[in-house]
Amino acid sequence: MLPFTRPTLDDEEFAAIKEVLQSGWLATGPKVAAFEAALADYIGGDVQLRVFNSGTSALEAVLLAYGIGPGDEVIVPAMSFVASANIIVRCGATPKFVDVDLVSRNIDATKVAAAITPNTKAIIPVHFAGRAVDMDPIYQLAKQHNLLVLEDAAQAIGTQYQGRQIGSSGNPVCFSFHPNKNMTTIEGGALAINDPILLKKIDGIRFHGIEKDEQGDIDVSAWGGKMNMPDVGAALGLVQLKKLDGFNQKRRALAQRYLQQLPTHDALVLPTDVEGHSWHMFCILLDWKKIGLNRNQALELLKQQSIAVGTHYPAIHLFSLYRQYGYKSGDFPHAERIGEQTLTLPLFPGMKEGDVDRVCSAIVSLLNQV
Ligand SMILES: Cc1ncc(COP(=O)(O)O)c(C=O)c1O
Structure with missing residues (x-):
C-alpha cells in the first residue's frame, strides 16, 4: 500500500x-x-x-x-x-x-x-x-x-x-x-x-x-x-532539520511531476506551484457529480490499486462545535467545496517517480468514469 x-x-x-x-x-x-x-x-x-x-x-x-x-x-x-x-x-x-x-x-x-x-x-x-x-x-x-x-x-x-x-x-x-x-x-x-x-x-x-x-x-x-x-x-x-532542505527539494520535484502528468479536466482542480512552496501536501479537488462517483467509492477504487489518499480537510465551521456559534452550510462556499471534493495524493520524500506515475494513472482512470 x-x-x-x-x-x-x-x-x-x-x-x-x-x-x-x-x-x-x-x-x-x-x-x-x-x-x-x-x-x-x-x-x-x-x-x-x-x-x-x-x-x-x-x-x-x-x-x-x-x-x-x-x-x-x-x-x-x-x-x-x-x-x-x-x-x-x-x-x-x-x-x-x-x-x-x-x-x-x-x-x-x-x-x-x-x-x-x-x-x-x-x-x-x-x-x-x-x-x-x-x-x-x-x-x-x-x-x-x-x-x-x-x-x-x-x-x-x-x-x-x-x-x-x-x-x-x-x-x-x-x-x-x-x-x-x-x-x-x-x-x-x-x-x-x-x-x-x-x-x-x-x-x-x-x-x-x-x-x-x-x-x-x-x-x-x-x-x-x-x-x-x-x-x-x-x-x-x-537530525531531521539537517535533511529538511533535501526533503523539501524531493517534495517539490514529485509535486512538479504530478503537475506535469495530471490532465486538464473540467472535473479536476489542481494546486499550482509558486516560488518557495514546500509541498507539505498535494491536494486536488474532484467534482464527484461530474465523475459519477462519490468520494467513498473513489477511495475504495484507489485502495484496490494499493493507493491510500487523505482528505484534508473538512470545513471547520460545519463541525458541531462550530455550528454552535451560528455557522451553517452555505456560509463559506470554497471551504465547503474543498471539504467535499478534496483528495490528498501520496507525497513524501521516500516516494519514487514511478509511484507518482501510478497515482496519476489511477486518477486518470477515475476521471474516465465520466
Ligand atoms: C494547520 C495546522 N495547524 C495546527 C496543527 C497542530 O499541530 P500539532 O499536531 O503539532 O499540534 C496542525 C497539525 O496538523 C495543522 O496542520
Missing part, C-alpha cells in the same frame, strides 16, 4: 534517539537547547525560537500570552486542520471564519477586512500544505486595526515567502513537527518570535509558570501549563 505520507527516518535518527535514551536525561535538556539554536539558525532573521510538545501548544501559548480571551474575536480560515480554530475556543475567544481561495487553499485576504469588528483581536493565517499566504495585505490590515497576526505555519517548515524563510519576520509564527509534517520530532512544535515581553510570558506558559532569577531561585507569579518538548524529540529534530 502506498501511504499518502510517511516520515523519512534512517540509522542517523535511530542512533540520535538511542544516544538520548542511554544518556539518562530524557526530558527537556541539552538537546532541546541545541535544537532551538539550530532552528533559529535555519529560520534566520532576528528571531528567538522556542520548541513545544506540539504545534497546537505553541499556538495556544501565543494566544494566551497575548491575553486573548472571552469577548475577543479571532479571524481564522474556514478550511484548515481543526486545531487552527480550537486554540481560539481554548482561550475562551470567538472564532470568526473567513473563506479560502479555491486554488491556493489559503485565507482570502480580500475577505478578511469584512470580518473585522471592534472586538477583533487577532488574525491567524494558515500556510496551507506548505504554500505561503500572501502576507503583505494581511499585515497591512493588522496594522490599520492594531491586531495580532499569529501565523499558523504548522504545515510550512522550510517554506519561503518573498525569498525569506517563513518565521523570520519577527512576528509570532508556529510550526508543527507531527510525524506527517516535512520534518518530525514525533510530536512537537516551535515558535519563532522577536518580542522579549511576550516571550517571557510564553516561557512561563510553556512550563508551569516557573520563573528563575539570576541566583537560580524560582517564583511562580502567573499560571503556566506543561508544553515542553522532551530531549528525545529534539535529538530527532536535530
Whole structure:
C-alpha cells in the first residue's frame, strides 16, 4: 500500500534517539537547547525560537500570552486542520471564519477586512500544505486595526515567502513537527518570535509558570501549563532539520511531476506551484457529480490499486462545535467545496517517480468514469 505520507527516518535518527535514551536525561535538556539554536539558525532573521510538545501548544501559548480571551474575536480560515480554530475556543475567544481561495487553499485576504469588528483581536493565517499566504495585505490590515497576526505555519517548515524563510519576520509564527509534517520530532512544535515581553510570558506558559532569577531561585507569579518538548524529540529534530532542505527539494520535484502528468479536466482542480512552496501536501479537488462517483467509492477504487489518499480537510465551521456559534452550510462556499471534493495524493520524500506515475494513472482512470 502506498501511504499518502510517511516520515523519512534512517540509522542517523535511530542512533540520535538511542544516544538520548542511554544518556539518562530524557526530558527537556541539552538537546532541546541545541535544537532551538539550530532552528533559529535555519529560520534566520532576528528571531528567538522556542520548541513545544506540539504545534497546537505553541499556538495556544501565543494566544494566551497575548491575553486573548472571552469577548475577543479571532479571524481564522474556514478550511484548515481543526486545531487552527480550537486554540481560539481554548482561550475562551470567538472564532470568526473567513473563506479560502479555491486554488491556493489559503485565507482570502480580500475577505478578511469584512470580518473585522471592534472586538477583533487577532488574525491567524494558515500556510496551507506548505504554500505561503500572501502576507503583505494581511499585515497591512493588522496594522490599520492594531491586531495580532499569529501565523499558523504548522504545515510550512522550510517554506519561503518573498525569498525569506517563513518565521523570520519577527512576528509570532508556529510550526508543527507531527510525524506527517516535512520534518518530525514525533510530536512537537516551535515558535519563532522577536518580542522579549511576550516571550517571557510564553516561557512561563510553556512550563508551569516557573520563573528563575539570576541566583537560580524560582517564583511562580502567573499560571503556566506543561508544553515542553522532551530531549528525545529534539535529538530527532536535530537530525531531521539537517535533511529538511533535501526533503523539501524531493517534495517539490514529485509535486512538479504530478503537475506535469495530471490532465486538464473540467472535473479536476489542481494546486499550482509558486516560488518557495514546500509541498507539505498535494491536494486536488474532484467534482464527484461530474465523475459519477462519490468520494467513498473513489477511495475504495484507489485502495484496490494499493493507493491510500487523505482528505484534508473538512470545513471547520460545519463541525458541531462550530455550528454552535451560528455557522451553517452555505456560509463559506470554497471551504465547503474543498471539504467535499478534496483528495490528498501520496507525497513524501521516500516516494519514487514511478509511484507518482501510478497515482496519476489511477486518477486518470477515475476521471474516465465520466
Ligand atoms: C494547520 C495546522 N495547524 C495546527 C496543527 C497542530 O499541530 P500539532 O499536531 O503539532 O499540534 C496542525 C497539525 O496538523 C495543522 O496542520
